[in-house]
Amino acid sequence: xxxxxxxxxxxxxVLTTWLPYxxxxxxxxxxxxxxxxxxxxDDQNVHLMWARQAMEGKLLFHDLFTTEAHPGLFTxxxxxxxxxxxxxxxxxxxxxxxxxxxxxxxxxLLTAYWFSGFFFRCERTRISFLxxxxxxxxxxxxxxxxxxxxxxxxxxxxxxxxxxxxxxEANSFLSLTVAxxxxxxxxxxxxxxxxxxxxxRFQRGKAFRFxxxxxxxxxxxxxxxxxAAVPMLIALVLWQFMETLKAKSLRPWELAATALFCFFVALxxxxxxxxFSRDPAFAQKAATPTLTPNPVILIGSYGVIALGAILGLxxxxxxxxxxxxxxxxxxxxxAAILLSIHLPVSFQRKMIEGLxxxxxxxxxxxxxxxxxxAYKHVSVKERKxxxxxxxxxxxxxxxxxxVLLLVSVPSQVAFFALNGYWLVHNNMIxxxxxxxxxxRMLMPPYYLPKRYLxxxxxxxxxxxxxxxxxCHPMLGNYLPVLTGRKVFVGHWAETLNFGTKLxxxxxxxxxxxxxxxxxxIFHQHxxxxxxxxxxxxxxxxxxCELHRYGKVAFQLGEARVFKLDW
Numbered sequence: 222x223x224x225x226x227x228x229x230x231x232x233x234x235v236l237t238t239w240l241p242y243x244x245x246x247x248x249x250x251x252x253x254x255x256x257x258x259x260x261x262x263d264d265q266n267v268h269l270m271w272a273r274q275a276m277e278g279k280l281l282f283h284d285l286f287t288t289e290a291h292p293g294l295f296t297x298x299x300x301x302x303x304x305x306x307x308x309x310x311x312x313x314x315x316x317x318x319x320x321x322x323x324x325x326x327x328x329x330l331l332t333a334y335w336f337s338g339f340f341f342r343c344e345r346t347r348i349s350f351l352x353x354x355x356x357x358x359x360x361x362x363x364x365x366x367x368x369x370x371x372x373x374x375x376x377x378x379x380x381x382x383x384x385x386x387x388x389x390e391a392n393s394f395l396s397l398t399v400a401x402x403x404x405x406x407x408x409x410x411x412x413x414x415x416x417x418x419x420x421x422r423f424q425r426g427k428a429f430r431f432x433x434x435x436x437x438x439x440x441x442x443x444x445x446x447x448x449a450a451v452p453m454l455i456a457l458v459l460w461q462f463m464e465t466l467k468a469k470s471l472r473p474w475e476l477a478a479t480a481l482f483c484f485f486v487a488l489x490x491x492x493x494x495x496x497f498s499r500d501p502a503f504a505q506k507a508a509t510p511t512l513t514p515n516p517v518i519l520i521g522s523y524g525v526i527a528l529g530a531i532l533g534l535x536x537x538x539x540x541x542x543x544x545x546x547x548x549x550x551x552x553x554x555x556a557a558i559l560l561s562i563h564l565p566v567s568f569q570r571k572m573i574e575g576l577x578x579x580x581x582x583x584x585x586x587x588x589x590x591x592x593x594x595a596y597k598h599v600s601v602k603e604r605k606x607x608x609x610x611x612x613x614x615x616x617x618x619x620x621x622x623x624v625l626l627l628v629s630v631p632s633q634v635a636f637f638a639l640n641g642y643w644l645v646h647n648n649m650i651x652x653x654x655x656x657x658x659x660x661r662m663l664m665p666p667y668y669l670p671k672r673y674l675x676x677x678x679x680x681x682x683x684x685x686x687x688x689x690x691x692c693h694p695m696l697g698n699y700l701p702v703l704t705g706r707k708v709f710v711g712h713w714a715e716t717l718n719f720g721t722k723l724x725x726x727x728x729x730x731x732x733x734x735x736x737x738x739x740x741x742i743f744h745q746h747x748x749x750x751x752x753x754x755x756x757x758x759x760x761x762x763x764x765c766e767l768h769r770y771g772k773v774a775f776q777l778g779e780a781r782v783f784k785l786d787w
Contacts, residue, residue: 231330238398245644253668256315259640260399262665269702275304284502285701286715288689288746291502322401329408336411339547349622354581358632359524379522382636406446413438439486448571456557509714513562513569529584555579588621665698672777679775688749693756732766743787753781
């Protein structure tokens, strides 16, 4: 395929991921601001909270969603670059986040196309892989459609699309659309493995450059998205174990190169783990259960791609035995991810990144083999024109690819439709038409009134850098990003003891906490200001009693900033 055509195809795929954002922008209600987010704003604001600190010149980040003291030992290259980019260009962090997401989407797709070249020589086969890795999904659209039509919750949802738990890290298109860090992690892993494969093809002098490059990218995986580094290391160990067993002898050069890679990557991974363990804010986040769904849910979430991969698995195995060594690393990566997501750790499902890429590789291998097999019965005399045979195989390959896409693309359409539903209601959903009633009331809104943003600007200008703010988590999820100040409650996982603190905040809004006790709480957590908006009034039953604990410092209509007494 000509480079120009490849770029046009990649551009079209990336532009597709912009559709729900443009819909959200078009919907923007009067006197509100759209933050260029869809899906779950809470987790995306975490990355932007780190970028805000980078924008202010910090290299090590604190968790601004909690008020407990912690050393702030964490850093992240993605957030650093995003913060610096927004600082020097002057654009908002949320819009800068979309610029970075778009760039990462381009990088992922071009890297995936390049990575497929290690496995397929035919350009058309590589395009089939690119299309499948870009758009394929599972059967999640089926229970979602049943739920929407019957208004009854089905016995289960798959995780490729769901009104409850969706796993963007498990699907390439979802990662490109809403989870750029996950897409970047897989991109860096593919570059690392590709450079390692390339390096081992050359003599030691030239190979050293590729192995060094692979190691540097592997270290970047550890920093940018640590979860992807664990299966990557396991994959390399399994890969060398497989090659050694096959050769029935040691391969000193390959073992040394792989050991060098694993040593430095594992060294940085261990250092990252130590930093996390010494920072209570990040240690608690890592302990938050994000467990892998059961195998039936997982297989259904990949649908025909999972079935295609099962068919491609023995073909890849045979090709490896026949001397196509690159298939060993794909098989090892597959086994490593499946092993990692079932390790006895709290963050199991976070390590699923890359599984969709491997399943698509194996599926394309299966349909390529099926396309060729269809013409093996033709006698030599009947195959006089090689171009005709190639055209027939290409047509069959395209047909298989199109069928797979038609079966699985509805999940991506359902994901867009769900996000449209959430955007229309600004996440303020309690829909009694469903059984049980469908609620999304604990998810931050996509649009905020401009008068609330003026409160944020006042706080940014008047609050000290170590002051904390008491507000509803719907606002608290945005406030650290927009002001650089800590909040008492802001994120279900990043705020330590979130449930206890939210109950305490509600008691303060209702005015049931004695004044002296409240002052001790404010002093302990350095809560200098509190917001009174519709969110706090709704949480307190309609009447907010913050005047018992401080005085109005700034007011716009019914929206107020209180300076608390302590």
